Amino acid sequence: MSSRRASSQFPPPAATNASSAGVPGAELRRYGWTATDETRFAPRRAAGLIPARILRRDRDRCDLVTERGMSNARIGLTRASDAHLTPCTGDWAALSTAADPTIVELLTRHSALVRSSASGRSEGQVLAANIDIVLVVATLSTEPDLGRVERLLTLAWESGARPLIVLTKADLLVDGSHAATVAVALDAVTAAAPGVDILTVSAFDGTGLAALRDELAAGAVADPTGSGPTPGEAVLGGRSAVLVGPSGVGKSTLVNALLGEEKLAVGRVRPQDGKGRHTTVRRELVPLPSGGILIDTPGLRGIGVWDVDSGLDATFAEITELAADCRYGDCEHRTEPGCAVLAAIEDGTLPERRLASYRRLLRENAWLQSRRDARLAAELLRPWKKIELEQRRLYADRARRERR
Numbered sequence: 001m002s003s004r005r006a007s008s009q010f011p012p013p014a015a016t017n018a019s020s021a022g023v024p025g026a027e028l029r030r031y032g033w034t035a036t037d038e039t040r041f042a043p044r045r046a047a048g049l050i051p052a053r054i055l056r057r058d059r060d061r062c063d064l065v066t067e068r069g070m071s072n073a074r075i076g077l078t079r080a081s082d083a084h085l086t087p088c089t090g091d092w093a094a095l096s097t098a099a100d101p102t103i104v105e106l107l108t109r110h111s112a113l114v115r116s117s118a119s120g121r122s123e124g125q126v127l128a129a130n131i132d133i134v135l136v137v138a139t140l141s142t143e144p145d146l147g148r149v150e151r152l153l154t155l156a157w158e159s160g161a162r163p164l165i166v167l168t169k170a171d172l173l174v175d176g177s178h179a180a181t182v183a184v185a186l187d188a189v190t191a192a193a194p195g196v197d198i199l200t201v202s203a204f205d206g207t208g209l210a211a212l213r214d215e216l217a218a219g220a221v222a223d224p225t226g227s228g229p230t231p232g233e234a235v236l237g238g239r240s241a242v243l244v245g246p247s248g249v250g251k252s253t254l255v256n257a258l259l260g261e262e263k264l265a266v267g268r269v270r271p272q273d274g275k276g277r278h279t280t281v282r283r284e285l286v287p288l289p290s291g292g293i294l295i296d297t298p299g300l301r302g303i304g305v306w307d308v309d310s311g312l313d314a315t316f317a318e319i320t321e322l323a324a325d326c327r328y329g330d331c332e333h334r335t336e337p338g339c340a341v342l343a344a345i346e347d348g349t350l351p352e353r354r355l356a357s358y359r360r361l362l363r364e365n366a367w368l369q370s371r372r373d374a375r376l377a378a379e380l381l382r383p384w385k386k387i388e389l390e391q392r393r394l395y396a397d398r399a400r401r402e403r404r
């Protein structure tokens with residue numbers, strides 16, 4: 001994964017206020033922890049573990065937040081080799097509170113944004129876990145890359161979270177020279193995203209920011225203590241949202257606009273690692289003063305789809321729907337008679353570009369799946385290869401003995 005953007009783009013977290021810590025996990029509610037989560041966690045708490053949300057993943061350690069404040073912990077999972085089970089930003093974990101805190105368990109994820117790994121290996125790579133919304137960010141300032149929007153939507157649908165398209169730089173609408181382009185861009189994106197809500201925003205003039213804040217704050221509750229660790233941070237919980245989109249569309253500017261004043265209230269944090277080390281906790285996940293939790297992962301360029309069968313169905317919903325009316329169940333919508341998809345292209349209701357884009361992503365998905373299947377097959381064969389080898393050795397030994 002490219003790290004074109006420092007993962008510490010969010011301001012260092014302010015020192016945690018322990019005053020609301022009367023209730024177990026209360027401080028974590030800012031990060032989305034709920035009473036239900038706490039109930040489920042009870043047996044672990046009884047075993048001396050505490051809940052934590054992962055803010056950032058390093059090779060074998062994580063920056064995280066617990067009810068006691070920011071911390072840094074070792075990854076002590078037994079199945080750490082499984083890409084889907086290694087901690088990532090957004091994960092909830094059970095943490096041992098030993099001298100060197102250790103993540104001993106990942107709590108079940110309700111969603112995960114997964115891409116094919118940058119190295120092109122046959123595994124998926126989890127970019128963010130436990131998200132409610134994927135903000136697919138594109139800009140109105142240039143002709144939209146619809147293929148990219150569809151790719152990101154496919155990943156978003158597949159994650160189990162709800163996609164929301166955010167079109168940035170809406171202030172360009174008022175500029176006469178841009179207005180026409182923007183209107184066309186908006187129509188094109190709408191056609192490429194059936195069933196997906198689209199918000200146009202501008203970090204410059206504030207357009208749409210209130211609507212976006214409301215989306216993220218849904219379900220948030222007022223801080224019972226009346227004040228958060230930083231002034232104005234009086235809302236707890238809300239939706240967890242991850243931002244995806246190419247470089248230059250205005251993600252950082254948008255994040256800063258959403259963070260508002262909070263970015264000024266910064267300070268170094270001393271993780272409670274028992275050794276009193278002073279390190280700055282870096283984070284890719286931050287609670288918003290207005291409610292909701294924002295995740296911004298570095299480097300989402302060249303993002304590849306990964307195991308996205310249902311994501312494709314959702315992204316290209318109108319094609320899936322048409323395909324149900326094709327004469328043949330296995331219709332590939334190429335030359336088959338009675339093909340409802342081709343008929344829709346013929347009568348102009350389905351743009352050819354949509355079908356081409358759908359095919360491209362289908363092919364990519366099938367290719368990755370076949371590579372994964374090949375890897376699985378190789379893994380299944382491995383024990384047999386070992387037995388075969390041992391048998392050969394045995395026979396050779398016996399033959400040698402008999403020759404003597």
Ligand SMILES: Nc1nc2c(ncn2[C@@H]2O[C@H](COP(=O)(O)OP(=O)(O)OP(=O)(O)O)[C@@H](O)[C@H]2O)c(=O)[nH]1
Nearest residue numbers: 169171202203204246247248249250251252253254
């Ligand atoms: N007109 C206008 N320009 C904007 C707006 N938001 C951002 N920009 C400009 O767009 C450019 C890119 O913004 P960034 O926030 O750095 O974009 P990004 O998506 O974070 O880019 P990376 O950090 O490379 O991923 C900058 O020159 C911003 O000033 C906006 O609302 N309106």
Ligand SMILES: [Zn+2]
Nearest residue numbers: 326331333339
């Ligand atoms: Zn067909």
